[in-house]
Amino acid sequence: MLLAVERLHAHYGKSHILHGVNLAVEEGSIVSLLGRNGSGRSTTLKTMMGIVRATEGSVVLEGCELTGLRPFEVARAGLGYVPEERLVFPNLTVEENLQMGLQPPRDGNAPWTTGDMYRYFPRLEERRHNKAGTLSGGEQQMLTICRSLLGNPRVLLIDEPTEGLAPKIVEVVMEVILDIRKRGLAVVLVEQKLTIALKVAEKVFVMGHGEIVFEGTPDELRGRPDIRRDWLEVS
Ligand SMILES: Nc1ncnc2c1ncn2[C@@H]1O[C@H](COP(=O)(O)OP(=O)(O)O)[C@@H](O)[C@H]1O
Ligand SMILES: [Mg+2]
Incomplete structure (x- = not known):
């Protein structure tokens, strides 16, 4: 197992939000983390990154314990993170934002380059000398994804990348x-659009009230209308 999250608990003040989340991510796979708004998906990613402190449980990446590390140390250990809110440096240019993300490659993997990013998103190349703050929301989202990839993570955590x-x-x-998967990286994808989440993922985890309430393949979830009704569809 590349990444294992075990019995993860987290609080905001006195509110107990995560109640023992378990996640397992294999090398070169895409895992979708689904659930209704407020079910704890973003908190799970933030706790994995060390942005929210884990009050119990562990996050282990390639045998290395990440709980207790600070976010930059978690990133250095190999977890990339694309938060829901687009995080760009507004007063730096597109190119400077990309350069901020550059980290040396990890063994065995070809490094991502800014050229790769411009091939994916030619719009960013057109605007490479513009300040990031002048980009549209969608462009800032692309830039955030690219900056994270340039950190050459082993696993990329992406929170609702297609939103808006x-x-x-x-x-x-x-x-x-x-493409990220083709290169041997793993992805944990929080995605609201169920069709997309099921299409790309090998494995699906459904969250409800801060716990994993279903774990299986996309086909197994398709065969469980009860899970979809109780934990996914908005009634
Ligand atoms: N910064 C915060 N302070 C207090 N409560 C929060 C904070 N962020 C999220 N919550 C609460 O934690 C729960 C889980 O939220 P979140 O992880 O954002 O869910 P999701 O991403 O699945 O929509 C919700 O009840 C939400 O109101
Ligand atoms: Mg969220």
Whole structure:
């Protein structure tokens, strides 16, 4: 197992939000983390990154314990993170934002280059000398994904990457995610659009009230209308 999350608990103040989350991610696979708004998906990613402190449990990447590390140390250990809110440096140019993300490659993997990023998103190349703060929301989202990839992570955690993007850009983002897997990286994808999440993932985890309430393949989830009704569809 490349990444194992075991019995993870987290609190915001006195509110107990994560109640023993378990996740397992194999090398070169895409895992979708599904659930209704408020079910704890973003908190799970933030706790894995050390942005929210784990109050119990562990996160182990390639045998290395990540709980207790600070976010930059977690990133250095190999977890990349694309948060829901697009995080760009508004006063730096597109190119400077990309350079901020550069980290040396990990053994065995070919490094990602800014050229790769511009091939995926020619729009970013056109705007490479523009300040990131002047980009549209969608462009800032692409830039955030690219900056994380340039850190050459082993596993990329992506929180609702297609939220608010035009359908054409959604397709490109999904292509990038499939390409990431081809390169042997793993992806944990929080995605609201169920069809997309089921199409790309090998494995699906459904969260409800801060716990994993279902774990299986996309086909297994397709065969469980009860799970979809109780934990996914908005009634
Ligand atoms: N910064 C915060 N402070 C207090 N409560 C929060 C905070 N962020 C999220 N929560 C609460 O934690 C729960 C899980 O939220 P979140 O992880 O964002 O869910 P999801 O990403 O699945 O929509 C929700 O009840 C939410 O209101
Ligand atoms: Mg969220």
